[in-house]
Amino acid sequence: MELPADVDLAGPILDRYDEVLTPEALEFLALLHRRFDARRRELLDARGQRQLRLSAGENLDFLASTAAVRADTTWRVAEPAPGLLDRRVEITGPTDRKMTINALNSGAKVWLADFEDANTPLWENMVEGQLNLADALDRRIDFTDPVSGKEYALGEDLATIVVRPRGWHLDEKHLTVDGERISGALFDFGLYFVNCARRQLARGAGPYFYLPKMESHLEARLWNDAFDLAEDHLDLPRGTIRATVLIETIPAAFEMEEILYELREHSAGLNAGRWDYLFSIIKKFRDRGRDFLLPERNAVAMTAPFMRAYTDLLVSTCHKRGAHAIGGMAAFIPSRRDPAINAAALEKVRADKTRESGDGFDGSWVAHPDLVGVCREVFDAVLGEAPNQLGRLRDDVDVTAADLLTITAGPITREGLRNNVSVGLRYLESWLGGGGAVAIFNLMEDAATAEIARSQIWQWIHNDVTLDDGTVVDQALVDEILVAEVKAVVEDGTGADPKRLVRAADLLRRVACDDDYAEFLTVPAYEQMP
Template sequence: MELSPPPSGLEAEHAALFTTASLHFLHELISTFDDEVDQILGLRVSRKVHLDLSGDLPDFLESTAHIRTDPTWKVLPVPQRLRKRHVDIGDMAPCDTQRFIRALQSSAQGIQVDFDDGNCPTFYNQIKGIHNVIQAVNNQIPGVPDISQAPVLMLRPRALNMVEDNMMVEGKETPGPLFDFGLLMFHCGKKLFEHKSGPFFYLSKVESFMEARLWNKIFVWTQQKLGLPLGSIKATVLIENVLASFEMEEIVYELREHSAGLNCGIWDYSASFVNKFGHRQAFLLPDRSKYVNMEKRFLHSYMDLLVQTCHRRGALATGGMAAALLPQDMHADARTKVLANVTRLKLLEIAAGVDGFMVYDLNLLKPMQDLFQKHTDGDNQLHVLRDDVKVTPKDLLVMPSGGVTLHGLKYNIAVGVLFISAWLSGKGHFFYRGQVEDSATAEISRSQVWQWIRHQAHLEDDGSLVSRRLVTELTQELRRELRRSCSSARTEQTLDTAADMFLEVVLKRRFPEFITSYLSQDHTFLNAQRAGQEETRPQPAKL
């Protein structure tokens, strides 16, 4: 095993995380499951190639029909602390110490402790974030409630497509999720279990029940190694991929001893349509700012099916995150409008039967908690079985009608460029036009621009073509506009690099599967994440 030395300023945290015992545990975990992670990623590629060559569309699996038609199986009941999570805080990158502390002190029922969508996985951020979680679990942060009383921590490691290049095991970079999960479990698992507050996880970007099966094996192995009872770990799977929506029941089944349910969200899920079918004209996704929302058939069908699937098996179903930022002025019209819009969208989720959802802005906690309590009865909505739901493959695959607008094109370009700029600066999210934007919104933004160029879409405004030339011109226009507010030459350089990289991504012949994978494997990111460290960096130490 080879481990990079600590980032400057985190020497003590590095030493606390990477003890002889934790490194031994990580080595065992990673060497045991590394090949299976590679196999899963290979299966994803194989499945995509099959869809491309055959022209087939996904369907509910015949081979697993017996699981779906068997009414007798249920998940193990979730622990008490998971039964009432009306409003969680989402996109909580724990390396942001002050925001993490405010979240722990808040009235939220849970916190999505995010090493994935809302986090930029520099070595500094991972070490700082994991160390902050350890301190919170061990009640070492002044002014924060005991872990048994604070909002429950829902730990979200990186998705399977991400790697940790600062640790090599048996000659290979470490899978990012195993690095995050292993350190969190080794340092926090027992303590969370003893305080009846975990260990609880989110699993990102799962595409099939085979991936859920792998995670279940990882959970069983980890519990045995750490002396925890079977079923101690509970996990909520984020259904962020269209292929996974056809296997939701099988995913819950594979994790039935460890399942905390499923979660639905709009933007990663919508982007997955471009990922899997974007080269097909029939799957041209219209302007998301105008035509894509949870009221559209393909999205409300997916949410209805998710709630029905979970509740018939005794599992919890949670909705997405409200990304809006609430204006501070209590009497401002803008505040009233934002609150009304968030309320309308969250009422749709409550009506669908979700057991909770997330907000980014802590100021939305109380109004959304009040909303949930006003329109529901009890800790959750597990009693809402949604027997009325009859979702077909067509319901899940039909694209909403609508076109492309200049506003939508400019908005997508801005989100894509600004996300890459934030990422190169070591941040996983940023604020733009009254909302928080993260890798999920960057994913749908760059996906749509790529697809509109690919299919030579026309703007509703004047009929002009969405072309390579137009996108390049609009990106350069945005670059000039943003440079006016740059505070330093370095900021300008980062912005210029981000604009160039955005164009590279959206003009590629082949669609890069994940923007985060693309960025994390690019030399500009690897250089940027080392910013602030000493210029002459020693070679990785062999352990």
């Protein structure tokens, strides 16, 4: 391949890769890097500085410096874009060929095509995922299962594609510009935009995105500036790009209005990214003792007051500004072997979606095509023929900083610790092998849920937490459980790779036990990948 000046590719160029890694695309990626990477690094440094203040005892609060934005009642975000007016059911999943077809055919209104938490950033995954999206838009995608022989092809009524690039904190090590790694976020965004924006517009939609892991409105401003540059680059009208922001960090919960304001020409609303939100609470307040000690992860209910404050604030903030509010993930994976498990789990999914629709959310997420029907049924009952609940303003909501920060205590058991170890181990073994969305114990686990598991272990060790049976959580106990779980994985016949399992155990021990807390487990894990 002929590369632009000072652009280098370290990843292999396999069949058809040149269709997305075009000279135009690489030039655009270089432009994005040179224009925005310094600001990205400054904003990441600002995260680190705030973490030092939080660890020293500072508390989060709504920003005095942006009070005028919150007080101004005149501004609203742009009207919903084509394909994003009705979002009552959204399905999420990685961009492999089979998932691309199944998600688009699922009956959901939107497919979150995920290059982030449900994906492993193997070079092949990142490039071939882009190829799959282009092929889907050209309606030339199919798939034959090599084991069953089952054939998959696109139907007629397809979901709207919304792409989730990686977060600002992740690099793409296979592409360097001027000797520096490009941002993974800009790599994913830039490739999709250059290759698929006009394809989407020709089909009556547009280049739409989900933006993860942001911690401030200044990070949203950086995205907005990148969108402006991109639209100018292809001579597209301002506001062609639309983006939904996942409010999945505790600092972002205090800047929801400001984030909408920064993206207002490009905004498609906010999403309650509940699993990363819990991870963020643990991470940001990990040094603050029992005041911020969550129950074990399977015992944290969305009905807890601090979680209700978060979701109520999100709905009221969005509807005040004319923006969609999208609910959180239903992570259950149906079992075709155990009807009793299915029946109980589906009732929990129904209750969760009933709560969200009743609270005013305009739609919600599911992780599996079999859950689309129950989510749609619940939202159909509330919405009827209306496409959304934007007119429901939730003037009853009055959330304070204390409401968001008063953590509800709950059980911490030996079984909860064992489950965290087991999920972390099994997930990392799959992640290192290229699988970012993994069915474990009938739940779809992704990087966010694995982050909760390992961060809780870290917090319990470093805050001398005692289990309900009187045992103090320490590294020796975690090591004992980890050895037992490695043996259990080997014996349960799930096909785990023995060498990867050893690497996964070592990595989990490091990110869950070391005194130096890793901000994201995917950062050291990525360095172990080719």
